[in-house]
Each structure stands twice: as structure tokens, then as C-alpha cells.
Amino acid sequence: MVGAGISTPSGIPDFRSPGSGLYSNLEQYDLPYPEAIFELQFFFHNPKPFFALAKELYPGNYRPNLAHYFLRLLHDKGLLLRLYTQNIDGLERAGIPASKLVEAHGTFASATCTVCRRSFPGEEFRVDVMADRVPRCPICTGIIKPDIIFFGEQLPQRFFLYMADFPMADLLIIIGTSLEVEPFASLSEASRRSVPRVLINRELVGPFAWSPRHNDVAQLGDIIGGVEMLVKALGWTEEIEDLVQRETNKDVL
Numbered sequence: 001m002v003g004a005g006i007s008t009p010s011g012i013p014d015f016r017s018p019g020s021g022l023y024s025n026l027e028q029y030d031l032p033y034p035e036a037i038f039e040l041q042f043f044f045h046n047p048k049p050f051f052a053l054a055k056e057l058y059p060g061n062y063r064p065n066l067a068h069y070f071l072r073l074l075h076d077k078g079l080l081l082r083l084y085t086q087n088i089d090g091l092e093r094a095g096i097p098a099s100k101l102v103e104a105h106g107t108f109a110s111a112t113c114t115v116c117r118r119s120f121p122g123e124e125f126r127v128d129v130m131a132d133r134v135p136r137c138p139i140c141t142g143i144i145k146p147d148i149i150f151f152g153e154q155l156p157q158r159f160f161l162y163m164a165d166f167p168m169a170d171l172l173i174i175i176g177t178s179l180e181v182e183p184f185a186s187l188s189e190a191s192r193r194s195v196p197r198v199l200i201n202r203e204l205v206g207p208f209a210w211s212p213r214h215n216d217v218a219q220l221g222d223i224i225g226g227v228e229m230l231v232k233a234l235g236w237t238e239e240i241e242d243l244v245q246r247e248t249n250k251d252v253l
């Protein structure tokens with residue numbers, strides 16, 4: 001299970017870190033309160049703040065970091081049952097197939113007209129977003145919204161894979177999330193009590209803080225340092241360095 005904290009080392013702000021988090025830096029958008037930027041009612045009243053933010057966060061301008069490559073290595077080793085992410089930056093796709101990924105809060109990869117509900121591929125409305133234009137449906141002129149899950153919207157069907165996955169998991173790793181947003185946060189309690197839960201995060205969050213289990217493990221502090229320690233303990237340091245090298249060269253070529 002991962003959240004915005006795994007992408008801050010890639011240069012993307014998270015939401016709630018005091019000072020640096022997105023929700024502390026939205027004054028320019030004149031919102032009634034920060035979360036309004038992801039609320040449908042406000043979006044229909046004024047979609048510009050969301051699209052301005054979307055332009056800033058848009059996938060394509062950032063690169064995966066060691067935390068993403070650690071998840072990729074788990075997959076390469078056949079150890080990743082599923083990766084549940086709250087992130088919309090798409091960085092987890094660094095070599096992890098869609099079948100192993102649950103993008104619980106949606107994605108920019110596709111979009112839907114808010115009036116006639118027609119679906120559009122992501123690249124079609126990217127041009128408008130980058131040109132500071134509110135994307136409009138060519139058929140009914142309704143506003144086209146990326147398939148990012150707004151507060152109150154139904155999560156993607158794939159989220160409900162958790163009902164089969166979590167009882168099967170024999171280890172739960174949680175990285176870079178405040179575990180503040182439901183229903184995603186409750187997944188942290190869905191693994192069997194006999195299964196260890198490992199938190200890699202700056203601070204204790206969710207049940208690790210208020211109802212820890214005897215076999216919980218928390219590696220607190222910077223995520224990159226925490227992942228490096230886990231990788232070292234697993235004896236995978238050389239392997240992950242080779243993986244990062246290969247993938248970084250691919251990016252450059």
C-alpha cells in the first residue's frame with residue numbers, strides 16, 4: 001500500500017506534510033478549503049484550480065525513485081501480490097504490469113465527459129490541460145474530467161480485489177501515506193493478524209499509532225533511507241542498483 005510520500009523524493013509534493021504538502025500551498029486558487037480542489041461540487045463551480053493543479057502534477061515530468069524500483073523488484077522476484085496506490089502520478093507503472101496494480105484514486109490515463117459520460121484517452125485532453133484550457137467534450141461540450149477519483153466518488157472496481165488479496169497476503173508493506181483517507185486507509189487492517197505489517201514512513205500513522213499489533217514493524221524517517229535499509233537487510237542492494245541503472249539508461253536513451 002503506498003501514498004504520496006513515495007513520490008516526494010521524485011519532486012512531487014505530498015498532500016499533508018506541514019509546509020511542503022499540497023494542501024498547505026493552494027492559496028493562489030482561492031479555495032474555500034484545500035480538499036475542495038478534489039470535490040465535484042467545487043469542480044463544477046470552478047474547474048480551473050483543479051486543471052491548474054493537474055498541469056503541475058501531470059505524469060511525464062517526473063521520474064520514479066528508489067521506492068518505486070523497490071516495488072518493481074518485489075514484482076520481478078515474484079513476491080508482489082498486488083500494489084495498491086493512492087497516487088495519480090503513474091510512477092508505479094515503472095515496470096509493474098497493470099494486472100498487479102490497483103490505482104485506487106484513479107488515473108490521468110483516461111477521462112470522462114461529466115455530462116454525456118463519454119470516455120476519452122488521456123493523451124487527448126493533455127494538450128488542453130498543458131495549454132491552460134478546460135477540456136470540453138467535442139460531442140456535448142460538457143467538461144471532460146480525468147478519471148481521478150474525487151472525494152465522494154466511487155472507487156474503481158479493481159479496488160475491490162482487496163477482498164481476495166488481503167486475506168491471502170503473508171506480508172503487508174505500507175509506504176509513504178498518512179492513512180487518513182477512507183476506504184483506502186482501512187486496507188491497513190484487512191490483512192490477517194498473524195501477518196506482519198511493515199510501515200516505512202516519516203511518522204507513525206493510522207493503526208500503527210493508535211492500535212498497533214504485536215508483529216507490526218515501523219521503519220520511521222526518510223523513505224529512501226528506509227527502503228535502502230530494507231533492501232540491504234534483504235541482500236538486494238546490488239540488484240536494485242543494477243535495476244535503477246538499466247531503467248535510468250532506458251529513460252535517457
Ligand code: APR
Nearest residue numbers: 003004005008014015016086176177178201202221222223
Ligand atoms: N520520507 C518519509 N515520509 C514521507 C516523505 C519522505 N520523503 N514524504 C512524505 N512522507 C510521509 C508524510 O509524513 C505523510 O505521513 O508520507 C505521508 C503522506 O501523507 P499524505 O500527504 O496525506 O498523502 P496520502 O496519504 O497519499 O494522501 C491520501 O489524500 O487528498 C487525498 O486523494 C488524495 O490520495 C490522496 C489521499
